[in-house]
Amino acid sequence: MGLVVGCNHADQRRRTGNSGVATNSVAGNDSAVVKQTINTPARVYAKPEVPVLCYHHIADDRKSDYEVSPTTFTSHIKILADSGYHSISPTQLYDYLVHNKVLPEKPVMITFDDSRVEHSVIAAPAMEKYGFRGVFFIMTITYNKKNYMTTDQIAQLAKAGHTIGLHSWDHTMVTKYKETADWQKQVAEPKKKLEKIVGKGVEYWAYPNGVYDHKGAEELSKYFKLSFTLATKRDSIQPLQTIRRMIVPECTPQGLLKSMRQTFGKKKI
Numbered sequence: 001m002g003l004v005v006g007c008n009h010a011d012q013r014r015r016t017g018n019s020g021v022a023t024n025s026v027a028g029n030d031s032a033v034v035k036q037t038i039n040t041p042a043r044v045y046a047k048p049e050v051p052v053l054c055y056h057h058i059a060d061d062r063k064s065d066y067e068v069s070p071t072t073f074t075s076h077i078k079i080l081a082d083s084g085y086h087s088i089s090p091t092q093l094y095d096y097l098v099h100n101k102v103l104p105e106k107p108v109m110i111t112f113d114d115s116r117v118e119h120s121v122i123a124a125p126a127m128e129k130y131g132f133r134g135v136f137f138i139m140t141i142t143y144n145k146k147n148y149m150t151t152d153q154i155a156q157l158a159k160a161g162h163t164i165g166l167h168s169w170d171h172t173m174v175t176k177y178k179e180t181a182d183w184q185k186q187v188a189e190p191k192k193k194l195e196k197i198v199g200k201g202v203e204y205w206a207y208p209n210g211v212y213d214h215k216g217a218e219e220l221s222k223y224f225k226l227s228f229t230l231a232t233k234r235d236s237i238q239p240l241q242t243i244r245r246m247i248v249p250e251c252t253p254q255g256l257l258k259s260m261r262q263t264f265g266k267k268k269i
């Protein structure tokens, strides 16, 4: 879907020569020609990574490393705002990686997996207070179930300017999708339903358990502009389908900033 890097790898190389940069000419009605830069996978891979955070449960009864308390979550958002970070959307990240568009200073992306109800009740209002917007990856089997978001809450997040992405139907890992029917059940059908709920295209994916393989990443490039893993190695041929995120544990605000630097490097973006 709209993917310009990776599918026609050989073709892209032919058009770009050694520069690693291609330009597409788009003719407008008045024959004005707009040139748009399109980076090759190698160029995308070489660009400094934007820190992408991944939260799951936000609760006081911590049972695992996948949970942070509401107080901790709020303190994380506050230190990001106080330190001059700007939350960016996946579309901004895509435009930066593919078209070299400029990002706001100190960009960060804040993402949430598994459609928990506290994402809408706690996380979204805490972020909105600082003008931040997040990315919510929905596992669609959870619609309207106890402890999970209702379809209305999901629609509301989209309306408030947050991004809604897909996290499969029932959290089965991509490496287990063998037949066309699996891709239909886990990706194609839930994507369509989610698009109906939010009233716009769903263009981003988070891998269940962060697990991917090259074949899966390639297949996902037909459905999504970007796909997100966890802090594992990226696929150099499919860098857009293997964007790294770090799971944020219960930690101090200073600890969060330190982990971000360790995971994503200190290069200026």
Ligand SMILES: [Zn+2]
Binding pocket: 113, 114, 167, 171, 208, 209
């Ligand atoms: Zn998950």
